[in-house]
Amino acid sequence: MSEKQVNDVRALRTSRFSSILNNFGIYAIAVLFIIFGALLQSVGAINNFLNPKNLLNIVDAVALLGIVAAGMAFVTYSGHYADLSVPTTIALTGIVSVELLKYGFIPAILGALVVGLGVGVVNAVVIGKFKANPIIWTLSMSYVSLGIIRFVWVNKQIYPDMITDDAFAVMLFDNIYRFRLFGVISLPLILMILLVVAGQFLLKKTPFGAQLKLTGSARRTAKFTGVNVEMMVGMAFVICAFTATIAGLAITSLSRVGAWYNGEGYDFRAVTAIVIGGMTLAGGRGSIVGVLGGTIVIGLMNNIMTLLGIGTFSQDIIRGAIFILVVAINAKNLRSMGRDDA
Amino acid sequence: MVGVGKRYPATIAVDNVDFEVYAGEVHALVGENGAGKSTLMKMLAGSFNDYTGAIFVNDREVRLSSPSVAKSYGIGMIYQELSLAQPISIAENLLAGRLPRKGLFIDRDKMVKQAKRLLKTVGLDTLDPLLPIEDISQHEAQLVEIAKVVGTNPCILVMDEPTSALSKEEVERLFEIIGRLRNTGMAIVYISHHLPEIFRIADRVTVMRDAKKVATRNIKDISREEIVQMMVGKSIKEFFQKEAHPIGKPLLEVKNLSRWGFFHHIDMTVHAGEIVGICGLSGAGRSELAQVICGVEKADEGSIVLDGENIGGLSMAKRVMKGLGYLTEDRKLEGLALRLAMDDNILSAMIPQLRHGMIYNNRYGRNMAKKLVKDLSIYPTDLSRTAGNLSGGNQQKLLLAKWMATNPKVLILDEPSRGVDVGAKMTIHDTIERLAKEGSAVIVISSDLPELVRLSDRVLIMRKGHFTRNMEQNELSEESLLLAANTEVGA
Numbered sequence: 131m132s133e134k135q136v137n138d139v140r141a142l143r144t145s146r147f148s149s150i151l152n153n154f155g156i157y158a159i160a161v162l163f164i165i166f167g168a169l170l171q172s173v174g175a176i177n178n179f180l181n182p183k184n185l186l187n188i189v190d191a192v193a194l195l196g197i198v199a200a201g202m203a204f205v206t207y208s209g210h211y212a213d214l215s216v217p218t219t220i221a222l223t224g225i226v227s228v229e230l231l232k233y234g235f236i237p238a239i240l241g242a243l244v245v246g247l248g249v250g251v252v253n254a255v256v257i258g259k260f261k262a263n264p265i266i267w268t269l270s271m272s273y274v275s276l277g278i279i280r281f282v283w284v285n286k287q288i289y290p291d292m293i294t295d296d297a298f299a300v301m302l303f304d305n306i307y308r309f310r311l312f313g314v315i316s317l318p319l320i321l322m323i324l325l326v327v328a329g330q331f332l333l334k335k336t337p338f339g340a341q342l343k344l345t346g347s348a349r350r351t352a353k354f355t356g357v358n359v360e361m362m363v364g365m366a367f368v369i370c371a372f373t374a375t376i377a378g379l380a381i382t383s384l385s386r387v388g389a390w391y392n393g394e395g396y397d398f399r400a401v402t403a404i405v406i407g408g409m410t411l412a413g414g415r416g417s418i419v420g421v422l423g424g425t426i427v428i429g430l431m432n433n434i435m436t437l438l439g440i441g442t443f444s445q446d447i448i449r450g451a452i453f454i455l456v457v458a459i460n461a462k463n464l465r466s467m468g469r470d471d472a
Numbered sequence: 473m474v475g476v477g478k479r480y481p482a483t484i485a486v487d488n489v490d491f492e493v494y495a496g497e498v499h500a501l502v503g504e505n506g507a508g509k510s511t512l513m514k515m516l517a518g519s520f521n522d523y524t525g526a527i528f529v530n531d532r533e534v535r536l537s538s539p540s541v542a543k544s545y546g547i548g549m550i551y552q553e554l555s556l557a558q559p560i561s562i563a564e565n566l567l568a569g570r571l572p573r574k575g576l577f578i579d580r581d582k583m584v585k586q587a588k589r590l591l592k593t594v595g596l597d598t599l600d601p602l603l604p605i606e607d608i609s610q611h612e613a614q615l616v617e618i619a620k621v622v623g624t625n626p627c628i629l630v631m632d633e634p635t636s637a638l639s640k641e642e643v644e645r646l647f648e649i650i651g652r653l654r655n656t657g658m659a660i661v662y663i664s665h666h667l668p669e670i671f672r673i674a675d676r677v678t679v680m681r682d683a684k685k686v687a688t689r690n691i692k693d694i695s696r697e698e699i700v701q702m703m704v705g706k707s708i709k710e711f712f713q714k715e716a717h718p719i720g721k722p723l724l725e726v727k728n729l730s731r732w733g734f735f736h737h738i739d740m741t742v743h744a745g746e747i748v749g750i751c752g753l754s755g756a757g758r759s760e761l762a763q764v765i766c767g768v769e770k771a772d773e774g775s776i777v778l779d780g781e782n783i784g785g786l787s788m789a790k791r792v793m794k795g796l797g798y799l800t801e802d803r804k805l806e807g808l809a810l811r812l813a814m815d816d817n818i819l820s821a822m823i824p825q826l827r828h829g830m831i832y833n834n835r836y837g838r839n840m841a842k843k844l845v846k847d848l849s850i851y852p853t854d855l856s857r858t859a860g861n862l863s864g865g866n867q868q869k870l871l872l873a874k875w876m877a878t879n880p881k882v883l884i885l886d887e888p889s890r891g892v893d894v895g896a897k898m899t900i901h902d903t904i905e906r907l908a909k910e911g912s913a914v915i916v917i918s919s920d921l922p923e924l925v926r927l928s929d930r931v932l933i934m935r936k937g938h939f940t941r942n943m944e945q946n947e948l949s950e951e952s953l954l955l956a957a958n959t960e961v962g963a
């Protein structure tokens with residue numbers, strides 16, 4: 131081998147190494163959090179961190195956020211930052227499913243899917259086709275959904291067991307969140323794993339993923355390369371609305387109430403998980419597996435903070451600060467690579 | 473500057489260069505794109521705080537860690553891209569950061585007076601300083617930019633291609649200004665591609681190649697040919713040669729094609745093995761025609777037939793699948809994804825072709841990408857490098873590689889070698905000719921007349937949305953093309 135070849139091989143190796151680091155570094159951080167939690171427990175600062183029941187709590191929380199983040203990641207990847215209509219989509223699909231429970235379990239699920247995908251299609255057309263600003267538009271969309279909930283249900287919350295006498299349907303609905311395979315693995319966790327695997331496959335192994343990457347990195351270039359960018363962006367929003375619907379069903383099943391506030395906070399937590407998981411807001415970078423890692427880190431962090439007795443509002447401040455920090459580091463990294471378009 | 477260097481993660485952009493400029497001289501800096509001129513000057517402007525080596529201003533070592541530090545040492549920069557704020561008045565732009573005040577408010581009269589004085593230095597004394605920048609022409613804006621920097625009284629003034637947006641008379645005026653500034657004892661660094669300009673105004677010239685300094689000479693002791701030779705590293709004698717190739721069946725037939733307001737009733741047939749040039753002034757509808765043929769924009773009437781098949785109703789993706797390619801004019805915005813790796817870029821136009829069932833795997837295309845990088849001598853050769861870190865010439869070659877990868881039957885190239893260095897241009901031209909020789913039909917849209925003369929088998933003259941003339945190869949010269957492009961329809 132000539133010297134040049136040696137150098138090329140070495141460069142290839144370092145780039146592979148760094149890409150492994152990019153993908154799995156977040157899991158190293160997750161492990162550090164677990165060690166940190168264990169340490170806190172061993173010095174007596176917190177109790178029950180390593181308790182199986184607590185670990186299960188973490189997994190369940192991660193499952194719900196992971197479902198939302200896996201879908202929203204497509205929006206970020208497409209270069210459109212975030213879908214702020216996700217919380218109200220969760221609430222809307224949840225309350226619709228409870229309302230439709232009087233016609234049976236299957237209609238309830240199908241109704242929620244129709245409504246959720248409907249929101250997704252509207253987002254897709256307005257943002258993909260008419261190029262509306264994604265943040266402003268999805269924010270407006272969230273207010274429209276909220277308005278619909280408050281108008282149709284006159285500001286009431288509705289409960290599955292009050293809507294219908296069909297005890298079997300109510301039992302099925304309760305079990306969306308509570309069903310556990312072998313008494314351990316919850317249905318949301320199974321759904322999340324399926325969504326993450328499907329999402330990762332879609333993003334990294336299909337022509338759709340490759341074209342979405344091009345669209346997210348350089349929209350005009352994608353257009354002039356023959357990519358149907360409107361379709362790509364639209365699909366990202368539909369996928370996001372789809373996972374929000376799944377989360378809406380699970381969250382509503384958990385709380386046993388259809389209410390306007392059901393999805394609150396999932397927008398920001400999902401974006402944080404996405405960004406921590408290595409998907410930059412600039413689009414076209416990162417992976418769904420990385421986003422799952424980000425979700426796990428957020429779950430662990432929330433749990434440890436709660437065990438430490440830190441209040442909800444203080445937790446919000448800490449999460450916000452971490453988000454700002456990660457975005458700043460991202461921007462700096464991109465700039466040092468000679469690109470300042472973070 | 474003694475032994476300065478700057479590394480990007482992917483490339484060494486400036487390697488151990490010594491460079492000095494004296495008070496009262498105009499020092500030209502030349503080199504191919506990617507030779508490191510701009511990076512060297514950015515160092516001087518304080519754009520990097522991680523350069524190696526030392527920089528001395530007035531014999532004192534200084535650490536130019538930020539633009540404001542550089543400014544405080546009297547270093548003024550005039551960039552190719554304008555740095556003026558569009559909706560704000562000329563006066564406010566000129567005096568940005570040091571507007572005269574009266575108490576809390578801006579002293580309007582004084583501001584106008586100071587702005588007028590600055591404008592006078594660049595011969596724009598008739599211009600109203602209260603006009604917003606967006607209302608004046610581009611070359612006026614360029615002169616305002618120069619006035620702005622001169623207004624800060626720098627002791628070293630760096631100009632990066634200052635004449636690219638200027639007309640002939642304005643260039644003359646600029647040279648006058650430069651001469652005057654030199655006589656006041658200012659040190660001026662002048663970066664340019666135009667060698668005649670350099671011989672007009674420079675006292676000394678430094679040539680850079682591949683991140684290194686080749687030489688610094690007095691302008692009196694060197695000829696134009698010598699400078700070119702130093703820039704390219706080889707003689708350019710072999711540059712202009714045209715090979716004959718056979719012409720086959722028609723591959724692209726355009727009939728009565730119109731997009732109202734842009735071009736009308738266009739008829740054109742391009743055969744296998746043929747290179748057809750399209751020549752016209754900007755605004756003649758050349759790019760719009762290409763965009764309609766490739767399917768980015770819709771036609772209002774007419775038909776497009778690719779190798780016997782009507783493709784008028786198809787999406788661009790389908791047309792690309794059928795063998796049409798369109799190399800866009802703007803490589804940064806419309807051609808490449810600068811944040812993606814080189815292989816992602818090269819294979820981006822053939823994602824649908826690389827599908828195996830549901831799976832897309834660019835490993836199948838990786839070998840082809842490797843071969844193209846070698847064929848087009850793109851540097852660096854490591855496909856995982858980010859496209860944005862490549863020099864302009866290599867980016868343009870990368871863009872060409874992207875369309876070569878699709879193995880197009882018909883390739884439309886819009887300004888295929890704009891703003892690239894002589895070496896990259898040669899490679900691009902060779903590749904275009906090879907493509908035609910292998911039986912593709914090629915359309916070259918260009919404002920570069922020598923390029924059209926060299927490449928084309930015939931040239932269609934486009935003016936105000938119509939083809940006005942078809943010039944065969946034996947009629948082609950720079951002068952005849954220029955004349956034809958400026959001749960009224962029907963004349």
